[in-house]
Amino acid sequence: MTSAYNPRFWTALLARRPRGRSHAMPTLLRHMISAVALGAACAAQAGGSGENSYFAELPTVLTVSRLPQAQNEAPGAVTVIDRALIRALGYQDLARVLRLVPGMQVGQERGNSQWVSYHGLSSTYPSEMQVLIDGRSVYSPSTFGGVDWSALPLSIDEIDRIEVVRGSNAVTYGANAFLGVINIITRHSAEAPGEQGAVTAGSRGIGGVSAGLSRAEEGLGWRLNADIRRDEGFAGLHDDHRNATLSMRSDYQLDVHDELSLRVAASGGRKQLGYTDSPFGANDAREARYRNYILHGEWRHARAEGGEWALRYYRNQDEVDEAWDATLPPYSPLFPAGASVPLNRNRSAVRDHLEFEQRWQPGGVSQAVWGAELRRDRVDAPFLYAQGAPGDQDLYRLFANHEWKFAPGWQTTTGAALEQYRGEPLRLAPRAFLNWLPADAHAWRIGYARAWLQKPVFEQQGDVRAYEPDSGVLISHPYVANGDVRQARIDSMEVGYLGRSQVLDSRLDVRLFHERIRDYIYRQATASDRSPLLATELPPSHYVNHDRPVTLTGVEYQLRLQPWSSGQWLLSHTLIRARSGSDAIDDRVAPYTASFTWMQAYPRGWSSTMSVLRMGPLAGGDGFSPLAAYVAKPYTTVDLRLAWGGRVEQRSVQISLNAINLGERHQEIADRAQESRGTCCPANRVSPMVWLGVELGL
Structure with a gap:
C-alpha cells in the first residue's frame, strides 16, 4: 500500500503502456487490478476515526441527475474542474482544459480546430458527448451536429466550474449524452462585483x-464580458483565427422564492481552413466567417414546503459563410483548358428549446426530479442538401430521476427518459445505480445505463454535388444521402470508487467500464448513381451502421496528491480496449492516455504549473480516404506556466508567462484525405506557442 504513494510507482505505471492492440488486454487487466487495489488501499487508510469529515469538502453536483448530490453519492463518475484549476492552467482554449479529464481524448487538427471526444470513436465532428453552457446545449446542425469550440460565445473568465460526467447520461440530458456530458457553468452575476481587464x-x-x-x-x-483574440495558428498551416465575443448575464431575485436569470451572448470572427495542396482543391485553403447568437432565460421558483421548479427557454442561432473554388486540370475533351468548380459550405441553423423541471423531496430519505422538453432545429444549407432543405427536426422528451437512501450508507438512484425525434421510434433510456458509502472517506458504486444517439441531420440527409457551372457536368459527389441510417444504441456498465486518504492528502477517482454500442455510425465509400467525373479520384461516400457491436472495455482513474503544503499533483490515466471486428474503427480509440499536472505555489506571490500529456495512437479526426488507412502516432507534449500575483496601488495584478506544445513537433488529429497523398511528413504538426498575459482587477 505504501508503494502506491511513491512517485516511482506512478512513473512505472505510466511506462507500462500497451505496445500494440494485441497486447492491450493483459496490460489493461493488470492496470484494472492495480486501480482496484489502490482503491482498497485508500479505503483502508480512510478507515481511521480521524477522517469523519473528508467528504465534507466534495462539491455538490447537479449535472449527473439534476438532483443536488454530493460527488460521492452521484450515479456515475463526475470530474469537477473548478475556477482555481482553470486559472492555474492559464489556457486560452477551453477545450485544452479537458485534456486533464480521465477518458477524454482531445487534440487539434489545426490551431483553430479542437477535436473533443470521450473514449474516442468520433469522426470529423464529435457528437457523442452532450456539451452544455448553464444547461443549454451548444450542439448545432450548422457544425454538422458537433461543436465549434473556437467559436463559442463564451469567455474563459465567465466560467465558475466545469462538471464532466464520464459515462452515458441520456436519462438526464438527452441523446447527445451518449457517452457523457460536459456542463460549463458560468459565474453568478452577483459574485465578485467590480471591473477587470x-x-x-x-x-x-x-x-x-x-x-x-x-x-x-x-x-x-x-x-458584462468582452473578449477579442487572434493568432496565426501553427507554423506551415493555413489556420489564422480572429474572434470577438460579447456576453451579458443578469440575475434578479424577485422575492424569497423566485429568481430570474438571463444570458445573452454573441460571437463572430473568421478562421482559415484547408490545405493549399489539397487534391483538386476539394479542401483548398480558404476563409470561413461565422456569427453566433444565443438567448437563454430561466425562471426558478423555490417552494415554501421544499423543492423547486424551473422554466427555461433558449435560442441558438449560427451562421457560417465558407466558399471557395476548386481547380480542375485540363481534361479533354470536356475541359481542355481546365475548369473552376464553385464549392461552399454556407450554412445557418436555429435551435429553439423549451423545458420545464420540477424537483421535490417526497420523504426525508429520498428526492426526485421530473421534467419535459420540446426542441426544434432548422437548417438552411442549399449546397449541402442537394435534394432540398431538411425539414424541421423536432424533439419531444420526458425524464425523471429518483434517489432513495434506503439504509445507512446505502442508496439507489434510478431514472428513465422517453424521447422521440422526428421520423424515429419512441425510445426509452433507463439508468440504475447503487452507491455504498461504508465510511465517510470512501464510496463505491455500480450501475447500468442505456442511451440512444441522436443522428446529426447531415449524416442521414447530407447530399453534396459539385458541378462545372458552364457545362453542368457533375464533377464529384462526395456525400450521398442515406435515409436508412439508424440511431446507435449504447449499453454501459461500470464499477466506480471515490476515496480520500490522509497519505499525502490524496483523493482517488476510479471508473471501470464496459460499453457496448450497436449500430455504430461511420462513413464509408459507396457508389453514386449519378456517375461523377472524378468518382475514382474523389470517391463518393455515405454514413452507414456497422453490422457488429463495438465494445469499449477499460479503466480510467485520477489521483490528486498534495505532497507538501504548497504543491499539488494531478495524475490521470486511461486504458481502453476497443473491439469491433474492424481495425479502421478500433483505431479511432487511443488505447491509452495519461496526464500529469504539477501546481506549485512559492513565496511572494509566485506560482507555476506544469502539465505533461501522453496520447496513444489515434485515427480519429478529419477528412476521408477510403483507399488508405492512417493513424496519428503517439506523442508527448508539455505545457508550462509561471505567474506572479499581488497588489499594486490597491489593485490586484497578475502577470504570467505561458507556453504550450513544448517538445518535439507532433501531429494530434490528422486529415486523412490530406495524408493519403503519401508525403514524407505529417501534414499538420502542432507548433510551440508562448505568450505573456497581464490581468488587472479594479
Whole structure:
C-alpha cells in the first residue's frame, strides 16, 4: 500500500503502456487490478476515526441527475474542474482544459480546430458527448451536429466550474449524452462585483484584450464580458483565427422564492481552413466567417414546503459563410483548358428549446426530479442538401430521476427518459445505480445505463454535388444521402470508487467500464448513381451502421496528491480496449492516455504549473480516404506556466508567462484525405506557442 504513494510507482505505471492492440488486454487487466487495489488501499487508510469529515469538502453536483448530490453519492463518475484549476492552467482554449479529464481524448487538427471526444470513436465532428453552457446545449446542425469550440460565445473568465460526467447520461440530458456530458457553468452575476481587464501577446501572432464589469445591488446583479483574440495558428498551416465575443448575464431575485436569470451572448470572427495542396482543391485553403447568437432565460421558483421548479427557454442561432473554388486540370475533351468548380459550405441553423423541471423531496430519505422538453432545429444549407432543405427536426422528451437512501450508507438512484425525434421510434433510456458509502472517506458504486444517439441531420440527409457551372457536368459527389441510417444504441456498465486518504492528502477517482454500442455510425465509400467525373479520384461516400457491436472495455482513474503544503499533483490515466471486428474503427480509440499536472505555489506571490500529456495512437479526426488507412502516432507534449500575483496601488495584478506544445513537433488529429497523398511528413504538426498575459482587477 505504501508503494502506491511513491512517485516511482506512478512513473512505472505510466511506462507500462500497451505496445500494440494485441497486447492491450493483459496490460489493461493488470492496470484494472492495480486501480482496484489502490482503491482498497485508500479505503483502508480512510478507515481511521480521524477522517469523519473528508467528504465534507466534495462539491455538490447537479449535472449527473439534476438532483443536488454530493460527488460521492452521484450515479456515475463526475470530474469537477473548478475556477482555481482553470486559472492555474492559464489556457486560452477551453477545450485544452479537458485534456486533464480521465477518458477524454482531445487534440487539434489545426490551431483553430479542437477535436473533443470521450473514449474516442468520433469522426470529423464529435457528437457523442452532450456539451452544455448553464444547461443549454451548444450542439448545432450548422457544425454538422458537433461543436465549434473556437467559436463559442463564451469567455474563459465567465466560467465558475466545469462538471464532466464520464459515462452515458441520456436519462438526464438527452441523446447527445451518449457517452457523457460536459456542463460549463458560468459565474453568478452577483459574485465578485467590480471591473477587470487582461491583455495577452506572444508568438505566432497571439494577441488578445478582454474586459469584464459586474454590479450587484438590491437583488439585481449583472455581469458584462468582452473578449477579442487572434493568432496565426501553427507554423506551415493555413489556420489564422480572429474572434470577438460579447456576453451579458443578469440575475434578479424577485422575492424569497423566485429568481430570474438571463444570458445573452454573441460571437463572430473568421478562421482559415484547408490545405493549399489539397487534391483538386476539394479542401483548398480558404476563409470561413461565422456569427453566433444565443438567448437563454430561466425562471426558478423555490417552494415554501421544499423543492423547486424551473422554466427555461433558449435560442441558438449560427451562421457560417465558407466558399471557395476548386481547380480542375485540363481534361479533354470536356475541359481542355481546365475548369473552376464553385464549392461552399454556407450554412445557418436555429435551435429553439423549451423545458420545464420540477424537483421535490417526497420523504426525508429520498428526492426526485421530473421534467419535459420540446426542441426544434432548422437548417438552411442549399449546397449541402442537394435534394432540398431538411425539414424541421423536432424533439419531444420526458425524464425523471429518483434517489432513495434506503439504509445507512446505502442508496439507489434510478431514472428513465422517453424521447422521440422526428421520423424515429419512441425510445426509452433507463439508468440504475447503487452507491455504498461504508465510511465517510470512501464510496463505491455500480450501475447500468442505456442511451440512444441522436443522428446529426447531415449524416442521414447530407447530399453534396459539385458541378462545372458552364457545362453542368457533375464533377464529384462526395456525400450521398442515406435515409436508412439508424440511431446507435449504447449499453454501459461500470464499477466506480471515490476515496480520500490522509497519505499525502490524496483523493482517488476510479471508473471501470464496459460499453457496448450497436449500430455504430461511420462513413464509408459507396457508389453514386449519378456517375461523377472524378468518382475514382474523389470517391463518393455515405454514413452507414456497422453490422457488429463495438465494445469499449477499460479503466480510467485520477489521483490528486498534495505532497507538501504548497504543491499539488494531478495524475490521470486511461486504458481502453476497443473491439469491433474492424481495425479502421478500433483505431479511432487511443488505447491509452495519461496526464500529469504539477501546481506549485512559492513565496511572494509566485506560482507555476506544469502539465505533461501522453496520447496513444489515434485515427480519429478529419477528412476521408477510403483507399488508405492512417493513424496519428503517439506523442508527448508539455505545457508550462509561471505567474506572479499581488497588489499594486490597491489593485490586484497578475502577470504570467505561458507556453504550450513544448517538445518535439507532433501531429494530434490528422486529415486523412490530406495524408493519403503519401508525403514524407505529417501534414499538420502542432507548433510551440508562448505568450505573456497581464490581468488587472479594479
